[in-house]
Amino acid sequence: MDKNQLMQRAIQLAVKNVGSGRGGPFAALVVRDGEVIAAGTNAVTSGNDPTAHAEIIAIRNACSKLGRFELSGCEIYSTSEPCPMCLGAIHWARPSHVYFAALTEDVAQAGFNDKSIREQMTLPYERQRIPIERLPHGDALLPFKAWQGKTDKILY
């Protein structure tokens, strides 16, 4: 399948996801060497999981299938521009390329908070909608000391 056909397939999955009542109108594919190796569709409401966005699920499914925690050599096709959570997940997963179809503006017009959250995250903590603050603790660095002292650690 070419890029246009892959995006078409993702869009069909997103439409089907709405019909099934599983969640929002979003889907994503993970593709390697032209082959779809995993898919994800939004399951926030049916799964009681605010992190169950299409890209997150597709990344998790692909990594599970490949038996590794990154997606080098893979492409992601998402029906919409990734929200900040999913964009962060993409940077952790390190696919070789990401394609998306609809824009954040389209997503906002459909009633989702992606745009608002993106704006929130550019603000300093004290101006974000959710109060986020540092609680200094004398032991805050203990986990990192344990990590540095661990000789058989797996880096990611």
Next chain:
Amino acid sequence: MDKNQLMQRAIQLAVKNVGSGRGGPFAALVVRDGEVIAAGTNAVTSGNDPTAHAEIIAIRNACSKLGRFELSGCEIYSTSEPCPMCLGAIHWARPSHVYFAALTEDVAQAGFNDKSIREQMTLPYERQRIPIERLPHGDALLPFKAWQGKTDKILY
């Protein structure tokens, strides 16, 4: 438990997580009315899941326990400043407050990419490390049309 004790408990979980070899030196708690209702520790490497950060797992566990897809009325205690993926997840989950102990600078010094990813995400797509681009498609808005036409949809 007071705030300091709750953070202490999260830090202990993070130290334990390193010892167990489950993943990175991070833990998070979800607290409601002073009671810990869920916890999460990093499981990226053991779970082959780049999204398995402490906050993401804690949010998923708490929502699963509460049977809903948001965390209003709950607080999150994280051993470290949330990475952009986790900050995005926090905005979707809508807890009433978030506390963190170690700073992104500390996390970076321990060898993790949070700071670098945060910087990447402030850049326009064409300058980010991972190529992210729009692939326009004539059917891009079909999922939203299906969504708008669905009368029994659950908003989130």
